[in-house]
Amino acid sequence: MAIPVPSPKPKILIPEKVSPDGLALLKDSFEVDEKKGLSPDELKGIIGEYEALIVRSETKVTAELLEAAKKLKVVARAGVGVDNVDVVSATKYGIIVVNSPSGNINAAAEHTIALMMAVARNVGDACSSIKSGKWERGRLVGIEAKGKTLGIVGLGKVGLTVARIANGFGMRLIAYDPYANPNLAAAASVTLKPTLAEVQKEADFLTLHTPLIASTKGMIGAAELATMKPTARILNVARGGMIDETALLEALNAGTIAGAGIDVFTSEPPEADSPASRLIAHPKVVATPHLGASTKEAQENVSIDVCEQVVSILSGELPRSAVNAPIILPEEYRTLQPFVTLVEKMGSLYTQHYTSHLTASGTKAKDFRTTFDITYEGALTNLNTTKPLFAALVKGLLTPITSSDGLNINIVNAELLAIDRGILINENRSRENVEDKPYSSFVTLRARASRSPSHQRTDISRSNSPAASRALARQEQEDQVIQGFVSGNKPFISRLDRFKGEFVPRGTLLICRNFDSCGKIGFVGSLLGKAGVNIKFMNVAPLHEDVEENVGDVEGNEALMILGVDKPVGQDVVKGLIGQEGVLEASVVTL
C-alpha cells in the first residue's frame, strides 16, 4: 500500500535577525530557514523556493529579487519603514507586503531622546575622552533640555511619542507636518508651524520623524542648516537621506551647527571615507548603527506582529497591516469568500466557453470580449469593498489563458494585470428585482458587445427615446451573459449566454447548443458512452426569459445542454457531435 507522502511545508526565509518570539508561531506549519549574511546573489539564488520572506531594514527586496521569487506570496517587514522593499514590483507580482506599523515606535522615540541627551551632554566625546585616559571636565560642558525648543519634523507615531517624552523634560514643542492631526498635536502640547523654515529657525533641537519619500529626501540641506541657530543640534532616527550628510559635516566643522545625533545613514553600513563615515567620526556627533528599534521589547513586538500576518496570508486569509492591499475586515472576508469562488468560476467559465467552443464550421473562437459589466445584486450591494470579487473575476478570466509560471493573481495585482491585458471591468451594484429571485444575492457578468462607455448605456436606459431603447435592447441582446448565485455556501450558475440553466460550476463540463427537440440527449449520451466518457449530471437550459426569440443564427427553439462528465472530452469527440442531430456548437470547460 502506498504510504501517503505529506505535502511539503511552505517555506519561509529570514535573512536577518528576527526575534524568536514570532518565529515560534511558524515552526509547526512552515519550514523556517534563518540564513543571515547572504549576498544579494545568494539571496536571489534561493528565493524561488520560498512562499514568505521576513526582513528588517538591511535586506534590499529589489524588483530583480521579486521577479526570481516565483512562489513568494508575502514580504513581511518586521518594522515600520518599507523603503528597502520595491513595493510597486511586489504589487505587480501579486506579492502582499506587510509591516509592523506600531511594534517599535516607543523604542525609536526613546532612542531619539537618548541621542538628544547624549548630544546635549557630549556623552560620545566624553566617553571616548575618559576611555583614552583623559579627564576633561572643562571642555565637555553641555546644555539642558529643559526650556529648550524641540522642533519635530513629522508628527506621526514616533514624532508624537518623542513629543510626549520631551514634554516631561519641560521642553517647548513645535512641529512641521502638513498632514498632522491638530487635535493630537494640541493634546501633546505641540504647536504646529505652517513651514519647515519656522521650525528650523526656532529649534534648539531638530528631530526628524518622517518616512523617506520624495518630499522628504534631502529636506535638510546646506540652505536649511544655514537658517538654524549655531547652537542647534540635529537628530535623525528616521532615515538616512533626509539630511545632506556633506552639508551637515561642513556645518559642524564651521561651527554653524553645534552637534548631531544620528542613527540612520544614506548607506548602511556606511562606506569607508564616505560623508556618512566622516560624520560618524566627528567629535560633535553621537552615532549609532540603526539601533532605533533594537530593543528586546520592540523586536518581540514586531516579530510576533509580522509572523501572525504571515500565518494569516499563507492560510488564505488577509493580514491586518498590508502595505499594498486593501484592508478587509475578517468577518466581511468570510461573507465574501463563497462569492469570491463564484465570481472566479464565472470568469473562468467565460474565458473557456467563449474561446474554445467548436461550431459546425470548425473551431470558431467567439469574440473574447474585454469589456465587462459585473453587477452585484441583493446583500452584495452593502459591501464596504468588492476588491476580492474584482480580483476573483480577473483571476478567473486570465488563469485559463495565462502561463501559470508564478503569476499570482490576487487583490494586490488584479487591477494592474487587467489593465495590462486591456480588460475593462465596470462594477455595478443593483438593488432592483432581487425580491422575485429565490436567493439573496446574484452576480451578473455581462461581456459587452461594444466598448461603449457604461454610462452611455445608463444614459440611454434613462432616456425616453424609443429608438435609443431599441438600440440598447439590441446591444444587450448581443451581450454575452453569465449569472450566478450562492446557496448554502455553494456557487451556482443560473444563466449562460442566452440560456437559463442551473448547474454547479465544478469539474469538466460539455456544453452543447442545439435544437430543442427530442433525441438530442440520447445522441450525445451514446456518443460520449462510445468514447468512454461517463455523464455525472445533465441540465437542459431553455432560452432565458430576457432573451428575444430567434436572436441567434437559427429559427425556432434552441436549448443549451450542460453535461458534467467524469473526464476531459477530446476535441475529436466534440467535433463528432457538431452538425449531427441538431447539435449546433459545443465547448468543453474545466472549472
Ligand SMILES: NC(=O)C1=CN([C@@H]2O[C@H](COP(=O)(O)OP(=O)(O)OC[C@H]3O[C@@H](n4cnc5c(N)ncnc54)[C@H](O)[C@@H]3O)[C@@H](O)[C@H]2O)C=CC1
Ligand atoms: N531608526 C529606526 O530604527 C526606526 C526608524 N523609523 C522610521 O521613523 C520614521 C517615522 O516612523 P513613524 O512615526 O512610524 O511614521 P508615521 O507614518 O507614523 O509618521 C510619519 C509622519 O511624517 C509626516 N510627513 C510625511 N511627509 C512629510 C513631509 N514632507 N514633511 C513633514 N512631515 C511629513 C506624516 O504626515 C506623518 O505624520 C519612518 O521613516 C520609520 O521608518 C521607525 C522605527 C524605527
Ligand SMILES: O=C(O)C(=O)COP(=O)(O)O
Ligand atoms: O522600523 C523601522 O522603520 C526601522 O528602521 C527599524 O529597522 P530595523 O528593523 O531595526 O532594521
